[in-house]
Amino acid sequence: MKTYWNLKEQQNIKTINRAEFEVLFRTLYSNLCAYANKYINDVDASEDVVQEVFFKLWNKRESIEITSSIQSYLYRAVRNSSLNLIKHINIREEYKEYNKREIYYNKTNYDDEIFATELEHKIRETIEQIPPERRKIFIMSRYDGLKYREIAEKLNISIKTVENQMGKAIKYMRKNLAEYITVLIIVIMTFINTLFR
C-alpha cells in the first residue's frame, strides 16, 4: 500500500527522516520528471536532474529555509536545473527550443501552468495510480504516439495483452473520473438544449 505525502500540509523538512523522505520522493518523482522533460525533452536526463534536486535537498535539509511549500520549492529547483542543463547543451536545435520555451515560461506563473484545471490534476493523479506496467503501456500509446503493434514489439508482449491492458486502463480511469465526466456531459447537454430552444 502506498502512503502519499500530504501535499497540502506545510511539512517541516528540517526534521524529516529517511523513510518520510522516501515517501516524499515516491509521491512527486514521476510528476517532477514529466515537468523537467517539458524543458529537456529527454526522459533519462530529466530523471538525473530530479534525482540531483532531491539529493541536494536531503543534504541541506537541516539548514535550508523554505518559505513556500516543499512542492513549490521542488518544482522551482527542477525548473532551474533544467534550464541550466539546456544552456550547456551545445546543440543548435535544442538551443532554439530553449529560447522559445524560456520566453514562454517567463510569461506565466508556473504554478498556474502545472495545476491548470482540477480535471487535469485529477487525470494526472489517476494515471499515476495505474499499476506500473499498465501505466507504461498507456503512456506509450497516448503520449509517445506508438501503435499497439509497436508497443507489443518494444515490451516483448502480445498485441492481445496490449489491448487488454489498455482496456483495463481506460476502465479504471472512467471509474475514477466518473464525476468529472458526468459533469461535462450534463454541461454539454444543457448547452445543446439551449441551442434548440
Added chain:
Amino acid sequence: MIKNNKHINEDHLMAYLAKEADVQLKQQVEHWLSLSNDNVAYLNELEKIWIESGKLKIKPVVVDIDSAWNKLSNKIDAADKKVININSREKGISKIYRTFLRIAAVLVIVFGILAIIIYMNKGTEQQTLISQNTVVNETLSDGSKISLNKNSKIVYPDEFTGNTREVELEGEAFFEIEPNKEKPFIIHSENANIKVLGTSFNIKAFTDSKEVEVFVKTGVVMLFSIDKKTNDTISIILNVDEKGIYNKETKQIKKIEDIDVNELYWHNKTLIFEETELLKVIELLQNCFNVKIKVKNSNVNYCKLNATFKNETIDDILGVIATSFNLEVTKEENKIYTLDGKGC
C-alpha cells in the same frame, strides 16, 4: 452498462477509440452502438476521458520509481559514509587546522572543476569577429582564412568538433577554405547556406539587403537554402568565376556567369579595366574609394580604358586616366574630383 452484446468490452472500445480497430472490429462496435443509447453514452464517456487525457499540458513520462529511489538511496548512503570517514579521521587534529584543511580541499576541488570545464569548453567556445570601418583578417583553427569587409560580422567556434565546420556570417567576407573532404565547411547566413570542400570565394550577406551573393574565385561551391516551413531544399553548384544570388523574398536561387572582375577590389586592391567605358570606371572608383567624381563634358564618359591598377591611390589612378585621354583633373576638398576635357 454494456447491454445486449457480451462480446464487446472495454478492450474493444479502447482499440476503437485509439484507431487500432480493424474493419471487422469497427463494424462490431458500430453494430453494438446501434443497439442502445446506453451503449452510445458509455462510449462517449470513454471517449471524453481519452480526449481529455490527451490534452494534458505536461505529458506523463515512463519512469521506474523503485530503481530511481534505489539509486538515490545509495547515493545518500555513499555520501554519509564519506562524512563519517572524514569525521573519525579528524579526531586528533586541532579545530583550526581541520577547518583550514576543509577549505583547502574545497578550493582544490573547485579549481579542479573549473579547469575541467574550461578545458572542455575550449573546443566549443564561439568567437565573434566584427569589422567596422576596416577590413579584418582572421585565420581559423583549421587553417582557413577569412577576410571580413567593413560592417560585417562572423561567428565561429574555437575548434571545429564534429563532422562539419560551421560558421555564421552577416555582411561580406572573402573565404579561403582549407580543403577537407571529410569535414565540409558550411557558412550560414539568413536562410542561405554555402557548403564548400576547399576553395576560395566571396560572400555578400548584409541583413538590410534582400539578396545573398556568392562569387567563386577557385574551386567549387554549393549554395543551398532550406525552407523552414516545408523543409524543401533548393541548391546550385557554382564553379570558378560564377556568381550565385539567393533572393530572400522570393526564396529563389539564380546563377550569373558574367562577372565583373573588380568585385573583389576591397580584398585584393586590384582593378582591371579592359575596354571599359569611363562611365563605368567612374562608378566603380566612386564605390571603391568613397569619393565623388564629376564629369564636365559628357563625352568623357565614352572613353574606353585599358589599364590595371594594383594598390594605387585614387589620385594616381585619376592621374593616369587624365593622361590617357588628355583630360584635366581638379580636386575640391578631400573627396570631390572633376574631370574635364574633349572626351571621346
